[in-house]
Amino acid sequence: MIDLFIWEWEWQLPLFATLVTVEVGYIALWARSTRRLRNTVQSAAALALFTSGLVVVALAVMSPIGANDERLLSMHMVEHDLIMWFAAPLLVLGGIPLLADERWLPAPLRRWFVFLTRPAVAWTVSTSLLWLWHAPPAYGLALSNVAVHGVEHACYLVGYSIYWWPLIAAPSTLGGLNSSVSRVGYILAGATQSGLLAALLAFAGSVWYPHYSLVPGATVSTALADQRIAGALMLYPGAILFVVAAALTIREPVVESITSAG
């Protein structure tokens, strides 16, 4: 199976152009809001984090990891893990300071934003996008069409940015989850759905995506072994990721104001 891996980089102009456009758009917003950010360190950090997120996307897709995503499901899984678990949070970390002063966000956009970052909605959006794109027909379509594949990656990036926002945003800020119990419930809900999908993949008795057994040099049995590894790469690192997310996003309670007892 390892012999299916080819060390090569895959330049993708449309992707690069998209990332550059997004970065330029971010810098424009960033420049406007720099006056509102509290200090230059925070504004520099925001820019660095957002840019890193885009760099991670670029590396995930264009490095040998992404270049082998049509030959090995396990590599494809690493590519997706990087987008959902590293790029998305980085984008959110870079985006949050910009929206710290929400007054300049236009009202209709603001309403959408508040709606999307509601925990039930954010979880539903990210879960639906994840599961829909893992359905064999959709996954197969993405493997055979570059544009559709790009849309798939965009869905993961946007879907998981929406998922991570309520956790990364501080309590009582725009979109942030207020209580620890809601954060814990939210983390466990995210871990459960992604863990379930990973488990289904890791323990499946048959190949989900026939494409991988048709790659030159592959057989059904190597494709199945590759699929099991892919499932494991989603299951175990995913668990660690959610534990780390809990450690980073669950905070000591804000000391609540005293009200007199009933």
Place this chain on the structure above:
Amino acid sequence: MTAAERPVSTAVLAPNRANGAALRASMAYMVAGLGTVLLMGLLGLLMRLDQAGMLVISPAWFYRVMTLHGSGMIAAVLLAALGGIAAGVSATTPLSARALWIALVVYMIGNGFVIFATLVGGFGGGWTVLYPLPEHGIVWSLQAALAMYAGYFFVALGLLIFCVHILIAMKRARGSLAKALAWRFLFSLGRDKRDALPRPVELIAVVIAIDGIAAAAAGLIYLVPLFAQASGVVTSVDALFAKNFVLLFGHTMANLSIYITAGLVYAALPAYTGRAWPTSWPVAAAWNLIIPLMLLNYSHHLYADFAQPVGLQLLGEIGSYAVALPSFIVTIIGALALIYRSGIRWTVAPILFALGLWGWVFGGLGALLDATIPVNQVMHNTLWVPAHFHTYFVLGALAFALAYLSSILDALSETSERRGTRAAAWLYGIGGAGFILMFFVSGANSVPRRFAVHLPEWQVYARIAVPFVLLLALSLAWLSWDLATRFGSAWRATRRAVAEP
């Protein structure tokens, strides 16, 4: 109940700015644990129905359900117990809600792995994951076994985080662990009272935290060679070593629950009886003794492994007898003394505490008998073994945990329990007693444990048990519903400060 009827001194649980957050985390532990118990209980009902020949499932599914039921129940009851003791401690010792929440996330992720391994991966190796069975699954893959191991890893890690935090918090509050364990008072035979004594529930929290760390460490030690063997780094692991460590890990975890929940009896029963239960010398002595004794008795499960050194076998026997002494003489007699002619009002919490006391002793009698080596020869791995631990759980740890949650709601909730709930509590006792008695009867008739298919002559015992299980399930459902409807106002009360009396 009216304000006049509320138990004396709810100050023990009085939420204030400091402990409201920790109390909420603790209550979340209890809800998560008890909720999981209900689900695992349904699996248990399914097992009894299959063994009764009334609802037959395939052996492959039976063993998967059995594996999930066993590991899930141990983890769930322990989780509820941990929540209870955190609540009890938090009234007077500051705990970090953040540490509690993080431990909970880690623990629940471990549970998730176990659920995926059994329900999705087909793992049916039993909660004991007794090496080398997980790797000789035949109907489950090595991947499924690894997921099960990962589950145990995260649960052990969550337990470790919780226990370490308790020790840190108690050390900070008291100055040293020796003071938290009342050693000066203990070794001076009660004469030296210069150190402020910890409340019993705080002392017990330190005891179980120490043993919890030992259990978690045993689990992690056990898992390292297993992962190494599964990944091919070593060729095989010694079967005797494996059995010793998996039981030191799992048996201690199961055993912990009854001791933790015993601590809850110390915390809550005084308020209902109007009598104090302070840290006396017997309490300090008994609980300090339990630290080493709790770790010794696991080896009563190895009497039939003749390869185990005889010295260890005998140590297991004497340890099993010995640990009964502090438990019965100090805790159980102490609780009975508190209740005796106290004029206690038999509301739900006292009823459940009383049922737990009954079951702890009855299950203990069964355990002591089976812990006697010649008896073990004819009872090992029969249904006698599930009989004793189901008694400890259903009419012991679980009863105590439900009682304690009920006492939290009595203290904090604005609503009172429904009249029917007291009847439900007694019926829980009757259902539970019938259920476990049938296990003892089965064991006495040499019915093996962990059989997916029972011979016709064995099925009759399970058939008698089923109505009791249904009674148990229905009364537990009623109890849970009553607790659930009162929970919301208690939760909200934790956000309000109450003036210290």
Place this chain on the structure above:
Amino acid sequence: MNPHTVFLVLIVLGAVWTACWAAVLVSTRRTVPFERLEKSETRLRLILLGGFAFVAIALFALTLRWLPYRESRVAKMGAPHTTVTVTGMQWNWALSTRQLPVGVPIEFAVSSRDVNHDFAIYDARGRLLAQVQGMPGYTNHLVYVFPAVGEYTVRCLEYCGLGHHTMSATITVTDR
């Protein structure tokens, strides 16, 4: 050791305990100040401590005479007359012989080819008589005297996978 006797002991002791427990519960209708109970509570504890410790030590000493391990059994019953090699495997038993004599010590050398099993001997009435774990990498020795002629069933009593409940064999015990 008769399992029914053990059960009877449990029921008797359990009934005594239940009566005490119920008495305490019923007693709560009337009250007495707690301070007045302290002396009797301490006395009760000391009596129970002494009593239980005595019983525990006596029981422990007694059990030393009835250990199931090879040395103890040989000392009690005499040297084994026959040795049977038993190998457990998923999911059946291999025995070097299934015909054995009554009334003399038989040594079962039990091991496993794969996972842990438990070699358990049942009589025709379904009563468990003796058992020993079969562990991979070890040979455990069970010395046992069959009390009567007839058919005995071997079952596996250590969970060993899908076919655990099907693993059985028959031993025929005859006059010498």
